[in-house]
Amino acid sequence: MPTPLRAGLVLLALASPALAQQISLNFGSGGANLTTFPFNQEDCNSNVSYTVAWTATGLGSGNACSNMQIFVTNSQSCPSAPTVTSTDGGTADVIIGTVDINTLATGSGSVQPRRLRDMPGLGGSCPDGEDVTNAICASLPYRATGSTDCNGTPLGSSTTLNLRYDAKPPVPPVMTLLGQDAKIVVQLDPQGETLLRYEIQYAEAPSNDAGPIWKPPSPLTLEATKSSFQITGLTNAVEYLVRAQSIDEVSNPSGYNDPQSATPQASNGFWGEYKDAGGHELGGCSVADAAVPTVFGALGVLVALARRRR
Amino acid sequence: MRGVALAALLAASTALAQTVVQLKPPPPPEPPIGFMFELKMGTLIPRVGDEPGLSSNPYETIFANKSMLFGGGEIDFIAWHGYGAVSVGFAAGYAEKYAPAILVTDDPTTNGTASTEKTALIIFPLRVPVGYRFDVLWTRYRIPFVPYVKAALLMTPWRVTKGGTTEVVNNQSGAGLKWGYGFTGGMAFILNILSEQMAKDMTTDTGIRRTYIFAEYNYDKLDDFGKVGLNLSARYFTFGLGFEF
Numbered sequence: 241m242p243t244p245l246r247a248g249l250v251l252l253a254l255a256s257p258a259l260a261q262q263i264s265l266n267f268g269s270g271g272a273n274l275t276t277f278p279f280n281q282e283d284c285n286s287n288v289s290y291t292v293a294w295t296a297t298g299l300g301s302g303n304a305c306s307n308m309q310i311f312v313t314n315s316q317s318c319p320s321a322p323t324v325t326s327t328d329g330g331t332a333d334v335i336i337g338t339v340d341i342n343t344l345a346t347g348s349g350s351v352q353p354r355r356l357r358d359m360p361g362l363g364g365s366c367p368d369g370e371d372v373t374n375a376i377c378a379s380l381p382y383r384a385t386g387s388t389d390c391n392g393t394p395l396g397s398s399t400t401l402n403l404r405y406d407a408k409p410p411v412p413p414v415m416t417l418l419g420q421d422a423k424i425v426v427q428l429d430p431q432g433e434t435l436l437r438y439e440i441q442y443a444e445a446p447s448n449d450a451g452p453i454w455k456p457p458s459p460l461t462l463e464a465t466k467s468s469f470q471i472t473g474l475t476n477a478v479e480y481l482v483r484a485q486s487i488d489e490v491s492n493p494s495g496y497n498d499p500q501s502a503t504p505q506a507s508n509g510f511w512g513e514y515k516d517a518g519g520h521e522l523g524g525c526s527v528a529d530a531a532v533p534t535v536f537g538a539l540g541v542l543v544a545l546a547r548r549r550r
Numbered sequence: 551m552r553g554v555a556l557a558a559l560l561a562a563s564t565a566l567a568q569t570v571v572q573l574k575p576p577p578p579p580e581p582p583i584g585f586m587f588e589l590k591m592g593t594l595i596p597r598v599g600d601e602p603g604l605s606s607n608p609y610e611t612i613f614a615n616k617s618m619l620f621g622g623g624e625i626d627f628i629a630w631h632g633y634g635a636v637s638v639g640f641a642a643g644y645a646e647k648y649a650p651a652i653l654v655t656d657d658p659t660t661n662g663t664a665s666t667e668k669t670a671l672i673i674f675p676l677r678v679p680v681g682y683r684f685d686v687l688w689t690r691y692r693i694p695f696v697p698y699v700k701a702a703l704l705m706t707p708w709r710v711t712k713g714g715t716t717e718v719v720n721n722q723s724g725a726g727l728k729w730g731y732g733f734t735g736g737m738a739f740i741l742n743i744l745s746e747q748m749a750k751d752m753t754t755d756t757g758i759r760r761t762y763i764f765a766e767y768n769y770d771k772l773d774d775f776g777k778v779g780l781n782l783s784a785r786y787f788t789f790g791l792g793f794e795f
Contacts (some may be wrong), residue, residue: 515722
């Protein structure tokens with residue numbers, strides 16, 4: 241066997257078992273594709289829980305040294321093993337599941353549901369205005385390929401899951417208004433955070449000290465993937481106030497921004513200018529109906545000639 | 551002795567070469583029928599102001615009389631090929647022009663100024679042309695120029711938008727269909743002359759017998775055959791690339 245081919249086979253043989261040993265975590269049914277589980281203060285106070293499912297490949301009594309631990313750490317990344325006692329005034333990691341070697345060999349499973357508020361960054365409370373992210377990790381002492389002891393770095397999860405407690409309101413959007421013909425175009429610019437939607441309200445500018453009457457009562461909504469919204473059906477030459485707020489991905493509202501004013505103004509496009517200049521055109525399909533069959537007849541002749549050629 | 555043999559061999563080779571030249575087949579005759587496909591573009595200004603009774607030219611007011619960009623394609627069937635070629639075809643195109651709408655207010659300082667809204671005139675010119683191409687210069691004398699003329703029936707759907715939707719004034723929608731007729735005169739330059747071998751290969755591989763570029767002048771009368779209304783007539787040049795197969 242040629243030397244390069246032999247070397248390649250050896251490398252392949254060494255690499256394959258290493259690639260085969262793997263642990264991965266996900267949020268179980270309903271969130272298997274999520275890597276971050278965001279929740280708001282209401283979810284926290286309502287004791288909403290989450291479930292973590294695991295899968296293990298190439299692991300069992302032959303190479304696992306002890307039980308696999310699944311834990312939540314007060315950080316956005318995973319350590320190699322859970323910290324059971326708190327250090328530096330921090331919070332100890334919370335072990336949410338232990339998988340014994342025999343169960344590990346079955347390849348998959350899930351841990352008992354856990355309350356979101358019990359993640360170490362919250363410590364059982366649901367504080368105002370906080371934005372805390374914790375990572376969900378796995379740790380398994382194991383004998384790596386080619387090793388006979390368990391002193392190496394424990395095997396961790398190939399995917400890092402995050403729990404994100406978000407009680408911090410987003411920043412209101414930056415807003416620009418364009419007064420157009422019987423409408424106002426509202427252009428919104430998000431400020432930093434990932435948003436779910438915007439909510440928009442408008443009112444006629446009050447002529448006295450009474451506050452504006454905002455409408456509609458249920459705000460107009462605009463998906464955050466879009467940045468422009470048209471408020472239509474307005475009266476030209478009347479001043480309107482418009483305000484908007486951002487709603488983040490866990491439905492925290494930013495609160496409305498300072499209202500801005502705009503005045504719809506009548507305008508002429510080409511058609512309006514044409515009619516104002518005395519144009520006689522009425523639009524629609526006009527005379528020369530005889531030309532219609534002529535055109536289609538000519539097309540028919542063309543097609544027939546083409547077929548005859550074949 | 552060796553010199554005599556060499557001379558004899560040379561003479562024989564020359565004679566052989568002459569024989570080969572004499573055996574080269576003549577170019578194949580032009581097929582009696584075929585197709586042409588053309589892609590073209592140009593700019594045009596519709597003669598909206600030609601409509602009788604207008605107090606001003608709205609195209610000039612809104613679009614400052616700037617040209618619309620036109621692009622289109624045409625396919626023709628060569629129905630007869632003798633002394634020149636007669637064809638009938640179908641062409642479709644698209645042209646548009648965008649500009650700000652203008653404000654209409656009681657305030658003299660803002661009245662007539664540009665709005666933040668855009669307005670557009672969009673047309674879809676369709677035509678059924680009958681043409682005559684004087685390609686004898688090329689087929690008989692290998693002069694790579696083909697003058698041609700066409701007469702066409704025109705049908706042009708049109709639409710005016712403001713703020714992205716069809717503009718409506720007094721419940722009249724700014725969209726419709728205009729009919730008319732047109733004449734075209736042009737000149738094609740046969741690109742086969744630049745590389746005869748490449749042209750032959752293309753014929754063998756794709757069936758395209760000629761490739762040409764062309765320039766033409768269009769006289770379009772698009773006013774519903776003289777009816778008073780929106781006049782989309784235009785006189786303009788187009789340029790393009792064509793294939794005959």
